[in-house]
Amino acid sequence: MPRLHRFPILFYFLALCLMLLSLAGQAADKPDPAFEKWVQEFRKTAIKSGISPQVYDQAFKGITSPDQWVLDRASYQPEFKAPVWQYFDNRVQKRAIERGKLEKEKMKPWLDKIQKRFGVDPNILLAIWSVESSFGGILGNEQVMRNVIRSLATLAYADPQRKKFGRQQLLAALKILQAGDVEGQYLLGSWAGAMGHTQFIPTSYQAYAVDIDGDGKRDIWNSVPDALATAANLLSSNGWQRGKPWGYEVSIPARKLPGGKLTVAEWEKLGVKRANGEPFPSKKAIAELKLPDGRNGPAFLVFKNFFVLKRYNNSDRYATAIGLLADRIGGAPPLVKDWNRPFTPLDSGQVEELQKLLKQKGLYTGEVDGKAGPGTRKAIRTFEERAGVEVKGFPSKEVLELLQQQ
Known part of the structure; x- marks a missing residue:
């Protein structure tokens, strides 16, 4: 199997730059005595959880205050606050579709191997890679990639809604460092501690990370094959149905429709049809109707795999965006019915x-x-x-x- 998409020198150079920028920013921040006290108190918890004092002290070296940028980001989540058209336009767009098709050709040997092992549609994995990290593009972006230890400590210390999450993920991140999967200066991630090409939080990394390229490391930061296999393992472990669809765009009648899950045959009796006029492959499959933009926007019948996608990010918008982008990477045409917009859109x-x-x-x-x-x-x-x-x-x-x- 050829080794593709491995670029350690570039990655480590970018990571070093980010580390220096991060340390510079930390040095400019005024030390917060209350936060420093919290770090020392949490040290006891970490040691009781099996973290060595040396690993803990090294991980927190130079971190003397919480990261306000993290708290600002935590208050805004596009899955819930962005207008519907904006959310989908920013993810299911021309650049992502074209890049996805190119990566599909480049990564074909690895994608075939991953699909054989885990049964997950390669287009779905490419869509996740695009949405999560812009095909790895954010890994060198100091505006969005932060020291994971500081980010999670910030949430554990200062975010009332995410304190438990922050503590749990911080302990998991420290265990990743202790296991030697990645060196501390390269442990970079999003405001919530999501890491690597496919943006795994530390506990998910521990549960699902895969070394498919055989180099002895589960390296989602620097190995695209490992990152895609890790995403596939998460979906497979949570019930992904091999060869089954995530959902279909449908047309719906004007009358009110019931909620809940029905068989495709039952939905058809209620007047629900595929928007492109093609028949449903299975009449017995259980499906649920989703109207992310209301009755006047696109409608979808979604199946088990849609809900498996939500194990990655518990948002209907997210699962729908992944499914739609995967379809377009696979060659499907645009939606029959477009999102409601009060303007003429741009590509x-x-x-x-x-x-x-x-x-x-x-x-x-x-x-x-x-x-x-x-x-x-x-x-x-x-x-x-x-x-x-x-x-x-x-x-x-x-x-x-x-x-x-x-």
């Missing part, structure tokens, strides 16, 4: 152009990534105010054309 390339033009005007300081997040929409609102037009903040064709004219 990801056009959003990039919009972001570049906003940057040129000094209104946007974020990444040019084709994703219309809060920063992009704030910049659009500022531009609209200055242009003297109605302020809406939408990444629309109308705003792009106005920018181009100026």
